[in-house]
Amino acid sequence: MNKVILMGRLTRDPEVRYSQGENPMAIARYTLAVDRRFSRNTDEQSADFISCVAFGKSGEFAEKYFRKGTKVLITGRIQTGSYTNKDGVKVYTTDVVVEEQEFAESKNSSNGEGNFSGGNAPAPTAAGDGFMNIPDGIDEELPFN
Numbered sequence: 001m002n003k004v005i006l007m008g009r010l011t012r013d014p015e016v017r018y019s020q021g022e023n024p025m026a027i028a029r030y031t032l033a034v035d036r037r038f039s040r041n042t043d044e045q046s047a048d049f050i051s052c053v054a055f056g057k058s059g060e061f062a063e064k065y066f067r068k069g070t071k072v073l074i075t076g077r078i079q080t081g082s083y084t085n086k087d088g089v090k091v092y093t094t095d096v097v098v099e100e101q102e103f104a105e106s107k108n109s110s111n112g113e114g115n116f117s118g119g120n121a122p123a124p125t126a127a128g129d130g131f132m133n134i135p136d137g138i139d140e141e142l143p144f145n
Helices: 057-063
Strands: 004-010 015-017 026-035 049-055 069-083 090-103
Touching: 004 049, 004 090, 015 057, 026 057, 049 057
Parallel strands: 049 090
Antiparallel strands: 004 026, 004 069, 015 026, 026 049, 069 090
């Protein structure tokens, strides 16, 4: 079985090209920076940079919505290949062919913002214990007792 599940951040905006022919298909290439849990020699966190390629509707989605720094979750399969470059040197490639992709965090989280607060109302503040402070006098508005 060849199945890969990755969660990481895009290192740059996806590079999208379209195939030639009567029905051009989107081909999006992007690199995910995927954190390693531990490094062997130090306590520093390090990352692997994994090349991904998405075809068709997935490629169009990546082109439209994915940007540098976006945290995404993908599933796919590993595909290896090789080619000879212009200098006559054989180059080996490894890519993850994306089968499914989705956002791994909300847009507000990726911008470093908190929860959405509609209108001009001030955003609720968190108490020191991590819970939101509820103003006095709104007990009758709460949907539970």
